[in-house]
Amino acid sequence: MQLDEIDRKIIQATQAGLPLVAEPYQAIAQQLGLTAELVMQRLVLMQADGVIRRIGAVPNHYKLGYRYNGMTVWDVADTHIDRLGAQVAGLNFVSHCYQRPRHLPDWPYNLFAMIHSKTEQEAERQIAVIAAMLGENARQHEVLYSSKILKKTGLRIAG
């Protein structure tokens, strides 16, 4: 989608968050010298085009009790990865699932699936379910748990 200057101004004004006031879009419009109708119209269009994934709340995993946030990584034959990736992505506990490039010899993994659990036991059960689904198609795997959030701001475009 081709963004114009108005879209960019709206993105810059909202990328850190929406104002917590009764009429937040009006507040943004006022700040930018636009009308609330135009701001809302542009947000609707950007959401329809996928420029805005969604408007909503982003929780801190740890504060909600999700202490086991694991990036599970698997070395899967490239010829089978699309089928297997789609299967793993269908598991209700997998939040993100991607194919990414290997960096041989240091990094042999090409399938990434994120899991989030409150207990170690639950995380291990989830990993076992993925391992069983991939079977012998996964030559090796590892789980990288996050130990700390170092930054979580989301996208920022410069002014």
Added chain:
Amino acid sequence: MDEIDKTIINHLQKGFPICAAPYRQVARELGIDEANLLLRLETLLDDGVLTRFGPMYHAQQMGGALTLAALQVPEQRFAEITEIVNAFPEVAHNYARNHVLNMWFVLATERPEQVDAVIAAITAQTGLSVFNMPRISEYYVGLQLEA
């Protein structure tokens, strides 16, 4: 955090309306009043239970680019490298992970060519090799954590 907070968190992970008085509409859906919703949202953000509330922009759909990258950081340099990496506005998220590759960050840039430029700058400023792992295929993205 009480049951009302949990309901707010779960509800607002699904989306938020675009209309003149969206908080009033959400408050009505949740059966609480608008002032209460606004106060609770402010507290959840202040306490860090929510890291953000608002539109989530997708770099690639904006014509930009997104990648996941990793570094092998010597333990004694971890704080220093964290500061260098986090200082880039293009670094949207950064996590410490329990692996030899112990720092993993997401770059989100407005223009595609900025990814290589930022990776080159991080390499230059840290003296470390950056493992760039842009997605080849996306099978699913749909993070919602039940409070």
